[in-house]
Amino acid sequence: MAEKRESGRVKDLQQKRVLDDAARRRRQRKALEALESDNFQDDPHADLKMSKKAPKFEESMEAVQQQGSGTKRQRKSRSDHFKFRYKKSFAALLEEDQRFEKEGPSYLSAQIPASRFPERHFCAVCGFTSNYTCVQCGARYCCVRCLGTHQDTRCLKWTA
């Protein structure tokens, strides 16, 4: 009998998945990483096969062969050397820097601390100031209409 007295809304709430803090932070970090990316699409020339070996119309076959044995190899070794020695990602450079230079100012120590002013909150849908937080994912919204849009499009859609 006791179950029957329970409110329908409470039941509804219990079924809803709520993201924990760790998951929210992970989402936030992903969003910040996206702000750093150079491209969102794939290389439009990725499917092109540019073969330099194929002879061009104006060249005779011998000329191509000569080039292949002489200048080209030289050029290749030069760039190979560079690739080998200096091709490092930003993360690798940072790690190396930390290992060798313990004291003194560095990239990491130069980061400015957090502001002493409170954070401001904006509606994730329309961008105006917001007063409410989505219970499930922690995004901000300003009105019922925006909450509806948020739940239909973003809320937990890309993590679940």
Place this chain on the structure above:
Amino acid sequence: MAIKMATVVLDNGAGLAKVGYSTDKNPRLMPNCITKAKSVRTRTFIGDQIDDCKDLSGLFYLLPFQKGYLVNWETQRQIWDYMFGKDGLKVDLHDSNIIVTEPYFNFHSVQEAMDEIFFEEYQFNSVFRCNPSFLSQYKHCKEKDQKPLCSIVLDAGYSFTHIIPYCKGKKLAECTKRIDVGGKVMTNHLKEVISYRQLMVMDETYVLNQLKEDVCYVSQDFMKDMEIGRKKGKENTIARDYVLPDYTHIKRGYVKPLEETTGRAKDGEQIIRMNNERFTIPELLFHPSDVGIHEMGVAEAVVHTIQSLPEEMQPHMYNNVILTGGNCKMPGFYSRMERETRSMTPDEYDLCMKKPENPSTYAWEGGTMLAKDPQIKKMSVTREEYEENGHNICFEKFDV
């Protein structure tokens, strides 16, 4: 050795490289990237070759810089080759000197690679490496009648924003601070916001960057502008319609005049309606926490940095704040910066800001002035010295 040797000044920004001879009036502006277009499959565009491209939609970028530091040498080499080559400055490499800029706290191995390229590959006669802010404060000092003791440079660039205090021409590295907001973050954020609210534009970095430069501005009263942005119809003086280029009839995006701003597109047009996006995007510079970057904004950071310095330096610093970098071009940036900094500055100090006419080329202009200074000979490293002493002499001489 020739008496008057040409000097190349290269402000090698992560987004835009500024390059020219020290005798030039203006630098050549070169996007520091290689781009691939969807429509042109036979070639890539190096640097400013992109101006030849007719269809700028869906450009794919190859950038030499990652998070503000040089990592893709292949790409950078191609751009430099083009810059110094026959379609660029036609530099006579053996008989030229170069002044080149590099990022703050540049990594050792990157510096080594740079020296190696400039001395061994390009074989410049002499090289001087420095941070762009060094050139900015140099120019500032030369322009003032009374040489200032200290100055503080705000460098708001493509990858990040730095605040660098100088005292008697020496950089105070331990007080240099970084905010992780730059032009790239703002453009990417704008792309994200527009793609969610209106139209999928995630691939259109080039177009959206133009949009940002055309219609975004720094709000003078953020909350008031928010209120106006909520209004409907004629009362909303902020909303603008931006017509996107289609690269057949419309070659470049443009803002519709206020009278024609209706929020509806005419035939054949595709529009983006810019409302609060116009000022919330540049607002990231002043409040990085708006997107979850827990750092101070530019004005607060300048005051914070000055306050971390010895007290006798502080009045000089407040008197010589130099605002540089492309983001300072945003309309309203200077006045907002001045007002907000003033409000946080102790009232016994005067506040004086240097607002260059063109903040993005200010450092380059400083470089051309430095090239004429007889001191530059002592500061730079010649090829002979490099061949004799290797990388060490560069680390000794250059203050970076």
